[in-house]
Amino acid sequence: MEILFSHLNFPAQFGAFGAYLARQGWSVTFVTEREGVTPPSGCRVLRMTPHRAPTEGVHRFARPLEGAMINGQAFANAALAAQRKGLSPDIVVAHSGWGAGTFAKAVWPRVKYVSYVEWYYRHPPVDAVGAVPGGNDPDGRALALARNAPTLMDLAEADLVLCPTRFQADQFPGWMRDRITVLHDGVDTDFFTPDPGARPDVPGVALPDDAEIVSYATRGMEPTRGFPEFMRAVAVLQARRPRLHVVIGGQDRVAYGAQPTDGKGWKARMLDELDLDETRLHWPGLLPRRPWRTLLQATHVHVYLTVPFVLSWSMIEAMAAGAPLVVSDCAPVREAVVPGISAEMVDHRDPEALASAIARLLDDRARAARLGQGARAAAARLFAASSIYPAKARLLGDLVR
Template sequence: MNILFSHLNFPAQFGAFGANLARQGWSVTFVTERTDAVPPPGCRMFRMTPHRTPTEGVHRFARPLEAAMINGQAFANAALAARQAGLSPDIVVAHSGWGAGTFARAVWPQAKLVSYVEWYYRFPPVDAVGPIPPGNDADRRALALARNAPTLLDLAEADLVLCPTQFQADQFPGWIRDRLTVLHDGVDTGFFTPDPQARLDLPGVTIPEGAEIVSYATRGMEPTRGFPDFMRALALLQARRPGLHAVIGGQDRAAYGAGPPDGTSWKRHMLAELDLDPARLHWPGLLARGPWRNLLQSTHVHVYLTVPFVLSWSLVEAMAAGA
C-alpha cells in the first residue's frame, strides 16, 4: 500500500507508525512544515511552506480558519509537487484542525482520506485551569464554535475519522461522535522498554551516585500540564529528602494557556515563589528521543500532571519504559 501522512510537525503522532509500516514493505511518505525533519529510513518527505501569516486585523473568529486555509494551501502545493514526482497515495492520513490535509482530495480524488482529530472546543471548556472568570459567555461560546471550523471542514471529506482516546471523542457532539473510531496512535514498545541497568546520562546533568531522581517533562511549562503544582510539591520533597534531585525537561514557555500575571514565565515565577535548592534542580531543555528514553528508564518517579485534556504521548511512553 502507498500511504501519505500529513502533519505540521514531525514525527508527531505518525512518525513511528509510518516507519513501522515502511519496515513492513509499505510505501510511506510524510508531508510536514518542519524544515529540520529527517524522514525515517525507506520513507520520502515533502515540505509544506505557508506563504504568509493570517491577515492582520482579520475577524478574531476567522483567524484560526484563515491560518488553517493558509496551511491547507501549503499542503496542496506540496502535494502537487509530490504528484508531479509520481506519487499517488492509496491513503492520506492527516492531522485535523490545522489545514494539514484539508485539500488532499483536491489533489488526489481517488485516495481514501483518514482524518485524525484531537479536540472539539466547547464553552465552558472542560480543560479550564481553575475557575472560569466572569465574562461575555455568548461571545466565548461563539468563539469556541468558530475554532472548530477547520476540523469540521476536514470531517466533510474524510472516509474514516480517528480519535486517540474515548475522553477526547466524548468532547464532540453526538452526531460527530458516532462517526469516530477511537484508536490510539500507539507507542513504539520496541524503543520505549524498561531497562533495570539504565543510569542517567544526559548532557549537562550531573547527579551524585545513589541520589533519588524525580522527573517531569513537558513541551512548555504551564498550569495546563501542572507545572506550578509540580514545583510546589518539589519544594516540599526537597525539604524532606536531602538526597532528592529533580530533572525537568521542556522549554521555558507556555505551550497551552497564558503566562503568569507578573509577566514572566511560569519557570521564573515558580523559582521566585519557592525556596528551592538550585543545585538539586536540573533543566536539560527539550529532549530528543534517546535522552528522553534514558530519563524514563533511570528515574525513580516520573510525574505527569494535566487538566482534563489531550493525553500526552509522554505518559504512554513513560508507562512503556516502566517508569
C-alpha cells in the first residue's frame, strides 16, 4: 500500500503513525512546508513551497481561504513533480483547514482522500477566553463561516473523515458528524510509563531533594491553555509552601488565541503582575522527549489547563506516565479523565480554587498516587498507539480495498 501524508508542519500528527506503517511494509511519503526535516526510517519527505503570501488588502473574510489555496497549489506542484517521477499513492491523508491536500484528486483522480479535521469554527466560539457579548453578531458569524471554507472544500472531496476526539467532532454541524470517524492519533504508552523512582532530568533545572515539584507544559504561554491563571495559583502556593518548585515547559509565545496588542508576552506580564520567588520557577523551554518523560514520572502534581478546545497530547502523555493530575473541568478533558478517579478537576478560572486543588494532592500523596494509577489505566485503555495504529491501518486498508 502506498500512502502520502500532507501537513504544513512535520512530524505533527502523522509522523509516528507513518513510521509505524513503514515498518509494516507500506510505502510512506510525507509532504510538508517545513525545511530540513529528517524522515523516519523507510519514509521520504517532499517539500511544498508556497510561491507567495496572501494578497495585501484582500477581504479579511477571504484571507484564510486565499492562504489555503496558495498552500493547496504548493502541494499540487510538489505532487505533480513527484507524479512525474512515478509516485502514485493509493491514499492521501491531509490535515484539513490549511489547503495541505485540498487538490490531491486534481493530481490523482482515483486516489482515496482522507481529510483529517481538527476544528470547526462557530460563533460565539466555544473556545472563547472570557465572556462573549450576548446577542447576534453578524460579523462574528460571517467570519467563522468563512474560516471554515477550506475545511468544507476538503470534506467535499473526502472518502473518509478522521477526527481525534468526540468533542472536536461535535463542533461540526450535525449533517457533517455522520461522516466523521472519531479515532485518536495515539500516544506511545509503552514509552510514557510510570517510574516511581524517577528523578527529573531536565536540562538547566536543578531541584532540591526535598522539593515539592509541580509541572506545567504548553506549546505557548497563553490564556487558551490557562497560563495566567496557573501563574496566579503559583503565587498563592509559593506564599504558603516554601519547598514548592515549579517547572514550566514551553515557549514564551501565543500558539492559540489572540496575540497581545502591546507586544508583551504573557510570561512577562505575569512576572510583572505577581510577587513571585523566581529562584523556585524553572523555565526549560520546549523539552526533548526523554527529559519530558522523567519530569512527568517524577512530578508530584502535573497541571493541565485549557478552555474547551483541542485536547493536548501533553495531557495524555502525563496520564500515561502516571502523573497525578490537576486539570480543567471542561468537555474535552472529561472525555479523557474522570474526576476523583483519574484526575482532580477544577474551574481553572479561579486561581484560589486551582491552588487548593494542587495543594490537596501535595498534602495527600496516597490520593495523588491513586489518581496517577487511574490516569495511567485510562491512557492505556483509550489512547495507546499500540492498539490505535493497527486499527487505523486496517481502516485505511479497507478504504482502498
